[in-house]
Amino acid sequence: xxxxxxxxxxxxxxxxxxxxxxxxxxxxxxxxxxxxxxxxxxxxxxxxxxxxxxxxxxxxxxxxxxxxxxxxxxxxxxxxxxxxxxxxxxxxxxxxxxxxxxxxxxxxxxxxxxxxxxxxxxxxxxxxxxxxxxxxxxxxxxxxxxxxxxxxxxxxxxxxxxxxxxxxxxxxxxxxxxxxxxxxxxxxxxxxxxxxxxxxxxxxxxxxxxxxxxxx
Ligand code: GAR
Numbered sequence: 001x002x003x004x005x006x007x008x009x010x011x012x013x014x015x016x017x018x019x020x021x022x023x024x025x026x027x028x029x030x031x032x033x034x035x036x037x038x039x040x041x042x043x044x045x046x047x048x049x050x051x052x053x054x055x056x057x058x059x060x061x062x063x064x065x066x067x068x069x070x071x072x073x074x075x076x077x078x079x080x081x082x083x084x085x086x087x088x089x090x091x092x093x094x095x096x097x098x099x100x101x102x103x104x105x106x107x108x109x110x111x112x113x114x115x116x117x118x119x120x121x122x123x124x125x126x127x128x129x130x131x132x133x134x135x136x137x138x139x140x141x142x143x144x145x146x147x148x149x150x151x152x153x154x155x156x157x158x159x160x161x162x163x164x165x166x167x168x169x170x171x172x173x174x175x176x177x178x179x180x181x182x183x184x185x186x187x188x189x190x191x192x193x194x195x196x197x198x199x200x201x202x203x204x205x206x207x208x209x210x211x212x213x214x215x216x
Contacts, residue, residue, distance in 0.1 A: 004031040004188035007083040009074075009091040010038050014045015015173060016089035016110055016180050021052045023181030030188035035081045037074065039093050055081075061093055071099035078103075085187060088142065089180065097144040105194055107142040108187070110180050112172050114138060114154055119147035124165040124172065135159050135168055137176045139183035141199065150199035152183040152192065155211035175214045 006024075008017045017036060023029050036049035039061045049056045057077055064070035070093070078086060086107040100107065113123040115138040127135045136156040143149035155175035159168060186192050191202040201209065 005082050005084045006031050006033045006087055006184065007035040007037060007078055007081065008033055008087045008089050010036060010043050010045040010089050011040050011092040012043050012045065012090050014043065014048045014090065016176055017045045018048045019177035019180055020087065020184065021048060029185065031184050035083060037077060067096050068098065071096045075099060075102060085184065087184065094146065100142055100144045105141060108139055108152065108183060109142050110176055111138050111147050112169065112176065114156060115140060115147055115151065124168045127159065128163060128165060128168060133159055135172055137172050137179055139179050141194065150194050150197055152186065152199050153179045153209050155179050155214050157213055175211060178211060178214050
């Protein structure tokens with residue numbers, strides 16, 4: 001069966017990209033990464049893609065006078081590569097509504113909190129400051145409002161005594177690396193239906209939409 005064609009958009013380290021590369025290396029994984037795009041020329045993740053033999057393109061946002069022009073270039077590249085699903089993986093640029101709408105239900109994001117809590121940046125420091133006992137991550141479809149959209153999967157991890165933001169981030173990141181390949185798999189298997197603000201996953205028990213303290 002044809003594998004779903006993915007583009008992964010990054011801005012930095014690329015550890016979620018690497019998790020997707022590793023998952024897609026399995027012969028039975030139903031998706032393949034055909035393009036990695038970065039808005040930053042120095043993004044470390046570009047090397048992960050190159051090492052895996054995946055074509056990379058840098059679209060440096062600084063070269064564009066307007067967001068709409070940057071997004072138009074992204075759109076052109078994605079269409080040119082026949083991309084079927086766009087995966088934002090630490091892509092730290094806000095996208096225009098027009099771009100998001102053009103890719104509605106075909107673009108997903110990973111966010112390092114249990115949405116709708118802690119949208120935006122510095123999620124771990126804010127979670128610690130709020131004194132939450134449980135943190136986590138979310139993979140969701142992208143909508144024009146930042147960090148909103150139907151949720152595919154979430155993982156919950158404990159906040160432990162003595163955690164600083166780096167320790168909590170590392171625990172959440174390990175969960176991210178399990179969630180993202182799973183969410184992509186469900187979409188590639190054609191199991192996902194969107195019903196208003198909710199994503200429904202056929203043939204997967206609801207309990208499997210959440211990973212609790214993965215790795216424990
Ligand atoms: C990840 O923790 C991801 O959830 C977060 O950036 C990190 C990227 O790490 N994304 C956001 O904060 C989006 N608002 P990575 O480059 O190693 O995958």
